Amino acid sequence: MKRGQSFYRALLPGVALAVMGALLLAAARDPRSLAAPAAPAAARTPAQESAHATVAGDDKAATVAALDALLVSRWGQAGIEPAAPADDLDVLRRAWLGLAGTIPSVEEIRGFEADPGAERLDRWMAMLLADRRAADHLARRLARPLVGEDGGQFIVFRRDRFIDWLAGRLESNEPFDRTVTAMVANSGLWTDSPEVNFITQAMADGVLDEDRLAGRVSRALLGQRIDCAECHDHPFAPYTRGQYEGLAACFGQVRVTGLGVEDDPARVLSIDLPPPGGDDAGGAMQPRTRKVPPRVPFGTEWLPTSGTHRQNLAAWIVDPRNRRFHRAVVNRCWAVVFGRGWHEPVDDLPDPPEEPEGFDPGDPVDLLAADFRDHGCDLRRLFSILTRSRLFHLSSRHPLRDDAAGNKALDAAWAAFPITPCGPDVMITALVQATSLRTIDRGSHLVTRTIRFFREVDFIRDYGPTDDANGRREPATIPQTLVRMNGRLARELVEANPFTAAGRIARLAGDDEARLELAFLAMLTRRPTPEERSALRSLLTTAPSRAEGMQDLCWALMNSLEFGWNH
Amino acid sequence: MRHLTMHPRRTWCRIAPLGLSFALPALTSRSGGLRGSERPTALVAIWLAGGPSQLETFDPHPGTSIGGPTQAIDTRLPGARIAADYPRLAECLDRFTLVRSLVSREGDHERGAHTIRTGYRPDPLLRHPALGAVVAHELPAEGLELPRFVSLGDDPFPSRGGYLGATLDPYRVTVPGLAGQNLVPHVGGDRQLRRLEAVDQLSRSFAFGRGAAVLGTLDDHTRRAALTLMESDQLSAFAIADEPESVRTAYGDTPFGRGCLVARRLVETGVRSVEVTLPGFDTHAANFSGHTSQAALLDPALAALVHDLETRDLLDSTAVIVVGEFGRTPSINPLDGRDHWPHGFSCLLTGAGLARGRLVGATDPRGEARQPSDPIDVADLAATVLAAVGVEWAREVATPIGRPMKLAPGRPVPRLLADRG
Numbered sequence: 002m003k004r005g006q007s008f009y010r011a012l013l014p015g016v017a018l019a020v021m022g023a024l025l026l027a028a029a030r031d032p033r034s035l036a037a038p039a040a041p042a043a044a045r046t047p048a049q050e051s052a053h054a055t056v057a058g059d060d061k062a063a064t065v066a067a068l069d070a071l072l073v074s075r076w077g078q079a080g081i082e083p084a085a086p087a088d089d090l091d092v093l094r095r096a097w098l099g100l101a102g103t104i105p106s107v108e109e110i111r112g113f114e115a116d117p118g119a120e121r122l123d124r125w126m127a128m129l130l131a132d133r134r135a136a137d138h139l140a141r142r143l144a145r146p147l148v149g150e151d152g153g154q155f156i157v158f159r160r161d162r163f164i165d166w167l168a169g170r171l172e173s174n175e176p177f178d179r180t181v182t183a184m185v186a187n188s189g190l191w192t193d194s195p196e197v198n199f200i201t202q203a204m205a206d207g208v209l210d211e212d213r214l215a216g217r218v219s220r221a222l223l224g225q226r227i228d229c230a231e232c233h234d235h236p237f238a239p240y241t242r243g244q245y246e247g248l249a250a251c252f253g254q255v256r257v258t259g260l261g262v263e264d265d266p267a268r269v270l271s272i273d274l275p276p277p278g279g280d281d282a283g284g285a286m287q288p289r290t291r292k293v294p295p296r297v298p299f300g301t302e303w304l305p306t307s308g309t310h311r312q313n314l315a316a317w318i319v320d321p322r323n324r325r326f327h328r329a330v331v332n333r334c335w336a337v338v339f340g341r342g343w344h345e346p347v348d349d350l351p352d353p354p355e356e357p358e359g360f361d362p363g364d365p366v367d368l369l370a371a372d373f374r375d376h377g378c379d380l381r382r383l384f385s386i387l388t389r390s391r392l393f394h395l396s397s398r399h400p401l402r403d404d405a406a407g408n409k410a411l412d413a414a415w416a417a418f419p420i421t422p423c424g425p426d427v428m429i430t431a432l433v434q435a436t437s438l439r440t441i442d443r444g445s446h447l448v449t450r451t452i453r454f455f456r457e458v459d460f461i462r463d464y465g466p467t468d469d470a471n472g473r474r475e476p477a478t479i480p481q482t483l484v485r486m487n488g489r490l491a492r493e494l495v496e497a498n499p500f501t502a503a504g505r506i507a508r509l510a511g512d513d514e515a516r517l518e519l520a521f522l523a524m525l526t527r528r529p530t531p532e533e534r535s536a537l538r539s540l541l542t543t544a545p546s547r548a549e550g551m552q553d554l555c556w557a558l559m560n561s562l563e564f565g566w567n568h
Numbered sequence: 569m570r571h572l573t574m575h576p577r578r579t580w581c582r583i584a585p586l587g588l589s590f591a592l593p594a595l596t597s598r599s600g601g602l603r604g605s606e607r608p609t610a611l612v613a614i615w616l617a618g619g620p621s622q623l624e625t626f627d628p629h630p631g632t633s634i635g636g637p638t639q640a641i642d643t644r645l646p647g648a649r650i651a652a653d654y655p656r657l658a659e660c661l662d663r664f665t666l667v668r669s670l671v672s673r674e675g676d677h678e679r680g681a682h683t684i685r686t687g688y689r690p691d692p693l694l695r696h697p698a699l700g701a702v703v704a705h706e707l708p709a710e711g712l713e714l715p716r717f718v719s720l721g722d723d724p725f726p727s728r729g730g731y732l733g734a735t736l737d738p739y740r741v742t743v744p745g746l747a748g749q750n751l752v753p754h755v756g757g758d759r760q761l762r763r764l765e766a767v768d769q770l771s772r773s774f775a776f777g778r779g780a781a782v783l784g785t786l787d788d789h790t791r792r793a794a795l796t797l798m799e800s801d802q803l804s805a806f807a808i809a810d811e812p813e814s815v816r817t818a819y820g821d822t823p824f825g826r827g828c829l830v831a832r833r834l835v836e837t838g839v840r841s842v843e844v845t846l847p848g849f850d851t852h853a854a855n856f857s858g859h860t861s862q863a864a865l866l867d868p869a870l871a872a873l874v875h876d877l878e879t880r881d882l883l884d885s886t887a888v889i890v891v892g893e894f895g896r897t898p899s900i901n902p903l904d905g906r907d908h909w910p911h912g913f914s915c916l917l918t919g920a921g922l923a924r925g926r927l928v929g930a931t932d933p934r935g936e937a938r939q940p941s942d943p944i945d946v947a948d949l950a951a952t953v954l955a956a957v958g959v960e961w962a963r964e965v966a967t968p969i970g971r972p973m974k975l976a977p978g979r980p981v982p983r984l985l986a987d988r989g
Contacts, residue, residue: 154676206908346969402778477785483749554766557767558770
């Protein structure tokens with residue numbers, strides 16, 4: 002493993018030369034187009050056209066209006082005025098961070114600003130949702146609760162394949178219930194049928210841990226921490242150890258061999274019994290076991306009996322009557338877009354309201370869950386509704402943020418856009434994007450993506466692990482701050498050469514004002530305020546060279562709090 | 569380091585972006601006036617990553633069906649023979665307690681590493697803090713400008729602060745011995761000051777209309793702590809150039825040897841919790857030659873560390889634990905390797921409140937009995953180590969969702985603790 006990595010690292014200089022060549026060609030082809038505002042876009046790509054058509058002819062408006070009304074009523078109850086509307090560029094940035102895990106490139110900002118339409122934000126967000134960058138990022142975010150962050154067992158668990166598979170399903174907007182069914186119920190080899198990595202994630206030391214799968218199902222797909230009942234009956238909810246074991250037993254037929262994941266109808270889950278006298282009795286190394294039949298913790302009436310245990314479980318999870326499934330998915334997606342779930346912890350939702358057809362008028366998750374269910378578990382539609390909501394378009398600034406109590410009340414009422422830190426994976430992607438004026442995506446040159454991959458590995462090693470499975474993120478630590486200030490990547494990214502934003506801005510922009518503006522757009526997706534212009538201009542004017550001044554400016558922008566937070 | 573000497577101490581920290589007061593207490597962490605066990609306690613954890621074979625390290629069974637070619641030598645610890653690849657350790661084994669009967673329930677690297685480092689089995693709902701993070705959290709370190717918890721070496725499964733927070737994640741130095749990591753600014757002098765002033769201006773802009781939210785990020789506080797660290801005199805603990813050549817040679821001129829030497833220097837400086845990782849023990853193939861190579865790194869470094877701590881009067885206050893995530897099978901596979909075996913493996917303990925000169929437990933020389941005699945559960949080992957450095961191991965702390973959690977799941981094992989008094 003190590004030897005492999007150092008081999009690739011040894012290749013880096015060559016790869017870097019190649020990418021420099023490629024960028025040089027690109028720069029030669031189009032030297033100034035990004036340094037100046039673009040003319041209104043004359044021609045659109047087919048993808049842009051189809052995104053446009055989707056927005057114009059959709060039927061989401063009613064759900065968006067209902068969601069907005071629900072929030073207005075909540076603000077009224079709290080007696081809090083909502084924040085002012087955010088600038089379009091702020092909304093663009095948070096859409097890119099939330100949905101694609103990166104920031105818009107200057108190229109994209111120029112295109113956006115050249116689009117005169119009144120609904121340009123909707124259009125551009127629809128375009129982004131159809132972009133592979135969004136599929137990749139959302140797949141990583143949604144995969145965390147499904148397969149966790151641990152490395153898992155070598156060979157039989159391939160997280161990368163699972164995430165790629167999930168991204169493919171998101172890109173083609175496959176109904177999410179079918180995606181869930183595939184990963185819970187399918188058989189096959191972890192390489193050819195990547196969805197079965199959902200099962201093999203639970204392999205430890207050659208043995209399948211059915212409990213872990215029961216935990217994943219309960220938290221990621223039902224929004225219930227039934228797995229607390231692995232050790233004790235749930236303190237607040239009516240879950241028992243027996244129910245939890247029954248859920249685990251739904252995976253009791255699974256056999257994992259060199260040929261892949263399969264079901265053996267003859268297998269039944271056996272559970273070790275504690276030694277007589279309890280866990281502390283000691284000396285009990287000969288476990289006694291009992292057999293556990295499959296069982297679901299609620300809604301037994303919609304559990305089929307005709308298939309394998311896993312097929313039955315999958316059908317039960319995605320059954321239209323299982324509101325916990327839809328609510329869990331919606332709350333998770335809410336957290337992806339707004340930084341935290343409407344319900345927290347994001348994987349432990351209150352029970353759905355009693356009435357079978359209606360929804361809780363105080364709970365947007367319930368409203369959106371009904372929409373999600375009624376529209377074929379369409380994730381893209383869900384993200385589209387969330388990002389078209391009024392909340393998504395509110396400023397994160399608010400007078401109440403001036404003191405801690407007001408700030409807390411504001412967040413509780415969802416009366417301003419929440420401020421949340423970016424995780425390390427988003428941070429590195431945004432950093433690399435910020436230092437290139439052009440969009441970096443799957444269409445980028447392979448060498449650019451290769452370099453990004455290895456830089457990402459190094460950066461995440463130094464910066465620390467990603468946020469936990471529930472998406473909780475903490476403010477930057479001292480070592481993380483040191484990486485951003487003094488790390489090797491930081492040095493490379495702000496270097497002013499013909500291939501970085503710093504270098505190209507220094508060379509191409511007409512004067513210092515234009516340079517300031519371009520650097521702000523590239524890093525913070527906004528223009529500098531008058532105060533910032535007057536305070537930061539001196540970085541450019543007093544530096545011995547234009548390149549040095551640009552490096553200092555880019556370094557400061559990259560190390561600003563604003564860069565690392567979604568706001 | 570050359571940039572750092574150009575400026576008076578804490579020049580950069582004088583910038584006060586959001587007007588927070590930030591005063592550092594006087595240096596008291598070295599406690600130079602105290603002796604022996606009166607000194608502030610510390611923990612040095614040596615993680616042998618990959619799962620070292622007990623049979624090729626501290627529990628050889630030469631001449632048996634499971635022993636392989638490994639030979640044993642006598643040691644200064646009565647009754648304990650260890651692998652012949654460890655001659656220097658054999659000379660000082662009486663300073664340690666050797667446990668040959670550790671028992672874990674996790675035979676997977678990642679899960680095993682989590683269990684041995686935290687005492688807890690992996691919990692999907694909660695990430696437990698590593699022992700090192702608990703020690704750093706529980707033991708005060710007044711005047712310390714260095715991070716409270718430092719990890720040296722390239723660790724495949726880095727320790728975490730877990731529910732105690734990311735600020736308890738260790739500061740990682742993957743190539744120890746030269747300097748700390750990411751501590752040297754790209755530019756020096758006034759240019760760095762200009763850059764920092766620009767960051768300060770940007771912070772003020774961002775804080776407008778977001779004041780309390782920005783304060784909650786601790787961004788300003790954290791950056792200033794980072795700048796303080798960058799200028800700290802205590803950073804010299806990370807560099808070993810000023811150590812006599814004989815000392816450096818004794819530890820071994822290897823990344824692991826340098827890591828152990830830096831660990832000693834960090835403890836002297838007042839860091840309460842240090843880890844040094846030696847990867848490379850996962851010998852599913854070529855187990856015997858693999859372990860001989862590893863021994864060449866581990867034997868001198870460990871012997872030198874304990875000798876050094878003892879001669880500097882630091883051993884009575886510094887607990888040292890040497891262990892991997894599990895051991896390896898008694899049986900030898902067709903690739904001349906051994907596979908994972910969490911059912912009876914070895915560890916070395918010494919220092920602070922840990923017992924010395926004891927031999928605990930035994931594995932079956934024929935490899936037939938799965939369970940060792942006198943088994944020690946890894947959960948109890950965790951509680952023992954915490955107790956040995958004076959951490960209230962049974963204290964319950966609240967996790968972020970308010971779930972009460974004991975710092976260690978097990979109970980201290982009296983025979984692994986020194987008789988005090």
